[in-house]
Amino acid sequence: MQGNNAVTSAYEFKVGGLDAWALPTGGRTDLYQEWAANTTFKVGDSLSFLYPPSQDSVIQVTKAAYIRCDISNPIAKFQDGNTVFKFQQWGSYYFTSGVPGHCEKSEKLAVLVLGANGAIPPQDSASASAPALGEFGGSPANSPANSFKPTSSTPTLQPAGYHGIMVGLAFGLLVLLF
Numbered sequence: 001m002q003g004n005n006a007v008t009s010a011y012e013f014k015v016g017g018l019d020a021w022a023l024p025t026g027g028r029t030d031l032y033q034e035w036a037a038n039t040t041f042k043v044g045d046s047l048s049f050l051y052p053p054s055q056d057s058v059i060q061v062t063k064a065a066y067i068r069c070d071i072s073n074p075i076a077k078f079q080d081g082n083t084v085f086k087f088q089q090w091g092s093y094y095f096t097s098g099v100p101g102h103c104e105k106s107e108k109l110a111v112l113v114l115g116a117n118g119a120i121p122p123q124d125s126a127s128a129s130a131p132a133l134g135e136f137g138g139s140p141a142n143s144p145a146n147s148f149k150p151t152s153s154t155p156t157l158q159p160a161g162y163h164g165i166m167v168g169l170a171f172g173l174l175v176l177l178f
Contacts, residue, residue: 010044012084015109021049021058021097022107029106036111043116046086047095047109053081056107057098060085066094066110069103087113090121 015021016035024031041047049058059074077098087093093111096103114120 010042010046010086012046012048013039013041015047015049019050021051021056023097023102024106031106032109036109040118041087041111041113042118043087043090043113045113046084047111049078049083049085049095051081051083053079055099056102058083058095059098061094061096063092063094063110066096066103066108069096069108071096071098071100071103074098089113090115090119 016032017039051058057077057079059071059078060076061071061074065071065073079098085093085095090113093113094109095111096108099107112121
């Protein structure tokens with residue numbers, strides 16, 4: 001099958017390229033966003049969040065909730081300590097810790113998911129919740145090999161939206177050219 005949503009190869013990425021989803025340490029408040037900006041995510045890929053379930057959790061939220069660190073009304077909440085999110089659609093996804101105060105301390109992640117063939121999601125004028133590529137601190141690039149492994153079947157979640165992708169792509173290209 002060909003098309004923007006066809007899965008050609010899929011990877012499971014450890015969030016942040018780390019062994020645990022936790023509060024960033026050592027003043028690395030940009031840890032998760034820097035990692036996401038330098039990692040290419042495609043339809044069929046998954047994120048693996050590892051954390052002690054008695055101390056942390058992960059929730060999927062809207063863009064507005066992500067920006068405000070509002071954890072009161074998540075799209076989905078997981079507390080199993082080994083959460084895997086499989087991207088079934090391209091677009092933007094927003095995650096934070098479900099523990100009060102952790103999002104404000106930068107335990108949050110915004111991810112842009114491309115089509116399986118690397119295509120940028122089309123701009124959707126009906127949706128205003130997707131970040132531009134520049135909102136991740138730059139355009140995505142290939143990730144290190146030690147941060148992913150082939151996926152197995154996993155739960156699925158829906159993207160937060162598609163707005164602003166083309167503006168971010170143009171910004172990213174300008175940065176690369178100059």
